[in-house]
Amino acid sequence: MEPAIKxxxxxxxxxxxxxxxxxxxxxxxxxxxxxxxxxxxxxxKAMSPEELEDLGADIILSNTYHLWVRPGEDIVKEGxxxxxxxxWKKGILTDSGGFQVFSLAKLRDITExxxxxxxxxxxxxxxxxxxxxxxxxxxLGPDIMMSFDECPPxxxxxxxxxxxxxxTSRWAERxxxxxxxxxxxxxxxxxxxxxxxxxxxxxxxxxxxMDFPGYSIGGLSVGESKEEMNRVLDFTTQLIPENKPRYxxxxxxxxxxxxxxxxxxxMFDCVLPTRIARNGxxxxxxxxxxxxxxxxxxxxxxxxxxxxxxxxxxxxxxxIRHLIKTDETFGLRLTSIHNVYFLVHLMKDVRQAxxxxxxxxxxxxxxxxxxxxxxxxxxx
Amino acid sequence: MEPAIKxxxxxxxxxxxxxxxxxxxxxxxxxxxxxxxxxxxxxxKAMSPEELEDLGADIILSNTYHLWVRPGEDIVKEGxxxxxxxxWKKGILTDSGGFQVFSLAKLRDITExxxxxxxxxxxxxxxxxxxxxxxxxxxLGPDIMMSFDECPPxxxxxxxxxxxxxxTSRWAERxxxxxxxxxxxxxxxxxxxxxxxxxxxxxxxxxxxMDFPGYSIGGLSVGESKEEMNRVLDFTTQLIPENKPRYxxxxxxxxxxxxxxxxxxxMFDCVLPTRIARNGxxxxxxxxxxxxxxxxxxxxxxxxxxxxxxxxxxxxxxxIRHLIKTDETFGLRLTSIHNVYFLVHLMKDVRQAxxxxxxxxxxxxxxxxxxxxxxxxxxx
Numbered sequence: 034m035e036p037a038i039k040x041x042x043x044x045x046x047x048x049x050x051x052x053x054x055x056x057x058x059x060x061x062x063x064x065x066x067x068x069x070x071x072x073x074x075x076x077x078k079a080m081s082p083e084e085l086e087d088l089g090a091d092i093i094l095s096n097t098y099h100l101w102v103r104p105g106e107d108i109v110k111e112g113x114x115x116x117x118x119x120x121w122k123k124g125i126l127t128d129s130g131g132f133q134v135f136s137l138a139k140l141r142d143i144t145e146x147x148x149x150x151x152x153x154x155x156x157x158x159x160x161x162x163x164x165x166x167x168x169x170x171x172x173l174g175p176d177i178m179m180s181f182d183e184c185p186p187x188x189x190x191x192x193x194x195x196x197x198x199x200x201t202s203r204w205a206e207r208x209x210x211x212x213x214x215x216x217x218x219x220x221x222x223x224x225x226x227x228x229x230x231x232x233x234x235x236x237x238x239x240x241x242x243m244d245f246p247g248y249s250i251g252g253l254s255v256g257e258s259k260e261e262m263n264r265v266l267d268f269t270t271q272l273i274p275e276n277k278p279r280y281x282x283x284x285x286x287x288x289x290x291x292x293x294x295x296x297x298x299x300m301f302d303c304v305l306p307t308r309i310a311r312n313g314x315x316x317x318x319x320x321x322x323x324x325x326x327x328x329x330x331x332x333x334x335x336x337x338x339x340x341x342x343x344x345x346x347x348x349x350x351x352x353i354r355h356l357i358k359t360d361e362t363f364g365l366r367l368t369s370i371h372n373v374y375f376l377v378h379l380m381k382d383v384r385q386a387x388x389x390x391x392x393x394x395x396x397x398x399x400x401x402x403x404x405x406x407x408x409x410x411x412x413x
Numbered sequence: 414m415e416p417a418i419k420x421x422x423x424x425x426x427x428x429x430x431x432x433x434x435x436x437x438x439x440x441x442x443x444x445x446x447x448x449x450x451x452x453x454x455x456x457x458k459a460m461s462p463e464e465l466e467d468l469g470a471d472i473i474l475s476n477t478y479h480l481w482v483r484p485g486e487d488i489v490k491e492g493x494x495x496x497x498x499x500x501w502k503k504g505i506l507t508d509s510g511g512f513q514v515f516s517l518a519k520l521r522d523i524t525e526x527x528x529x530x531x532x533x534x535x536x537x538x539x540x541x542x543x544x545x546x547x548x549x550x551x552x553l554g555p556d557i558m559m560s561f562d563e564c565p566p567x568x569x570x571x572x573x574x575x576x577x578x579x580x581t582s583r584w585a586e587r588x589x590x591x592x593x594x595x596x597x598x599x600x601x602x603x604x605x606x607x608x609x610x611x612x613x614x615x616x617x618x619x620x621x622x623m624d625f626p627g628y629s630i631g632g633l634s635v636g637e638s639k640e641e642m643n644r645v646l647d648f649t650t651q652l653i654p655e656n657k658p659r660y661x662x663x664x665x666x667x668x669x670x671x672x673x674x675x676x677x678x679x680m681f682d683c684v685l686p687t688r689i690a691r692n693g694x695x696x697x698x699x700x701x702x703x704x705x706x707x708x709x710x711x712x713x714x715x716x717x718x719x720x721x722x723x724x725x726x727x728x729x730x731x732x733i734r735h736l737i738k739t740d741e742t743f744g745l746r747l748t749s750i751h752n753v754y755f756l757v758h759l760m761k762d763v764r765q766a767x768x769x770x771x772x773x774x775x776x777x778x779x780x781x782x783x784x785x786x787x788x789x790x791x792x793x
Contacts, residue, residue, distance in 0.1 A: 074739045075732070081743065104710065104735040112713050112731055120727045330484065333492050347500045351492055355484040356456060362742045363456045 038219025063091035092124030098133035114174030202239035237272035306372035342374035418599025443471035472504030478513035494554030582619035617652035650677035686752035722754035
């Protein structure tokens with residue numbers, strides 16, 4: 034049987050661990066490293082599928098937990114699966130719902146069998162297990178699925194994380210067995226272990242022995258410092274076979290993307306570009322710009338003079354500020370399009386830098402221009 | 414001097430007062446009768462200029478009062494005028510702000526000079542006069558401007574309306590004198606007079622003597638019945654010279670559009686299609702459809718099986734319902750696109766019916782299919 038998802042390594046940067054490659058999926062082949070915009074509820078907030086495709090997005094992430102609750106995976110399945118339901122013809126990756134159960138739900142009870150919890154919307158009792166998560170993901174029909182895992186807090190005790198990692202490995206194996214569509218959907222294993230090198234090593238070893246078509250690195254970008262995250266990445270990416278894609282979950286600030294690529298990460302996702310867009314905050318080639326600020330009221334230049342996105346080609350800061358100040362959704366659409374374009378094209382530049390073996394120089398210039406080298410610089 | 418706005422009558426329906434024609438503006442020539450979507454704050458809610466153009470909109474309305482308050486007409490002017498500010502290359506009509514002063518503002522004081530009132534957003538004291546309204550509209554730069562008028566309640570006393578109409582005529586004359594750009598912007602006079610035939614007659618006579626390039630019919634669709642509105646239209650459209658366009662303000666329900674056209678109206682505007690779209694209500698060839706209702710949860714057909722809009726070509730009722738239930742703005746975009754398309758294309762069908770001299774038959778079929786002939790039918 035051909036696996037649904039394949040990875041091809043094209044080239045490694047001469048001076049770092051960065052990899053240029055491509056991932057082949059049932060809905061297209063896309064170049065890596067890549068950033069995936071997040072469409073939690075079967076829509077990337079404020080954007081149409083055509084707008085996503087126009088700005089260069091090849092694959093998006095959608096959330097199993099949210100779609101399970103609303104509209105229900107049975108409705109998505111009846112509607113022809115997620116691609117048809119939301120009119121998106123390129124790649125889709127879903128998480129397993131695990132992260133949401135641990136971050137959103139209240140009164141949860143973790144057992145070997147799975148997790149009992151109360152739905153935060155209506156208080157209903159719900160139960161998510163490896164088998165249930167896989168059944169939902171099979172019904173949703175994304176190209177890439179995630180195993181059901183526990184994402185423990187970063188600063189939990191060694192003993193807690195050790196037991197959690199062992200259970201996550203057992204859950205991964207159960208999920209693999211429950212998976213009904215391995216020929217059309219690729220299931221990734223998720224490496225956990227917080228900041229403990231030997232636990233990350235154990236987690237990776239367990240999962241690699243199950244031969245998943247790809248591996249995610251979970252439990253990072255959950256409150257630890259970026260130095261700490263990079264320290265963990267330094268040894269974790271090494272644990273994943275070279276011929277499998279490596280996906281760092283929930284990371285989307287420009288510096289963390291570049292630093293992840295340097296350490297051999299191939300895939301990223303994050304709500305950051307669309308979330309900050311809704312507050313009127315934009316990422317630009319000169320750094321962060323809060324377009325709703327009063328100083329842009331009479332600024333008739335684009336958000337970013339180096340940007341070729343739909344927003345920057347057609348609208349001024351003054352107009353976008355006006356839309357956001359008057360609560361017009363078109364303003365959020367314009368800032369969302371810009372921010373997602375920014376990250377998608379940052380990754381394009383990063384791929385070129387790997388091709389040219391000058392990613393370290395690229396990083397230096399980008400950090401300087403973005404303002405990361407200033408004192409008290411923001412994360413994005 | 415060539416007037417900025419010209420009207421050309423192409424054909425009159427053999428059996429009714431309906432007129433097929435065209436209006437020539439500095440931003441294009443468009444066929445009439447026509448429906449104009451409303452973009453209150455320099456954006457038609459939830460829609461891009463490209464989406465508006467794709468669905469066939471030729472001219473939109475924007476609100477002087479709102480743009481005066483935010484961002485300020487000086488900023489729009491500095492940004493190159495409304496067309497450039499909002500990236501809309503076709504026609505724009507602005508109202509005068511009068512209607513908003515009378516409907517939104519509190520503690521207003523009407524004098525011969527103008528209207529003193531408190532801004533409903535921040536309580537600031539403001540003053541709008543014929544000269545100020547025209548200055549704002551000149552700065553905004555639409556193709557068609559409205560005179561500053563008083564829009565009295567429909568059921569005011571004869572004496573009140575008489576004095577109001579006389580003042581509105583004096584205000585119209587002052588506005589005409591204040592107008593700085595008659596060669597690039599056409600200023601319309603607004604006929605008032607509530608339900609009193611002799612006052613409508615007086616108002617029209619006053620304004621026609623000032624030779625405006627077009628005439629609006631104001632003070633209707635403000636709470637009176639549709640029968641009452643049609644009664645007033647029956648005699649009011651007759652008062653306007655045949656070679657000038659006739660614009661019925663604030664009307665957008667399908668029945669009222671058709672009944673207005675039958676009585677010789679050429680232009681309409683209304684927030685209805687976009688406002689009800691935000692509640693998940695759609696206009697369809699089979700009548701009203703509240704897409705967020707539970708019965709559409711598993712309905713994988715389009716909103717309207719006879720519709721060729723972007724929404725109906727690509728999305729199902731089940732998906733749109735899901736988006737609206739989860740507060741996703743893309744859902745409002747999809748229903749807004751559909752509803753505006755519906756009215757723009759209804760007017761296209763109406764124009765064809767005038768061409769074919771069968772508008773009465775068209776009306777009968779449309780009313781039957783839409784459900785207007787049922788007992789307790791809704792307005793839209």
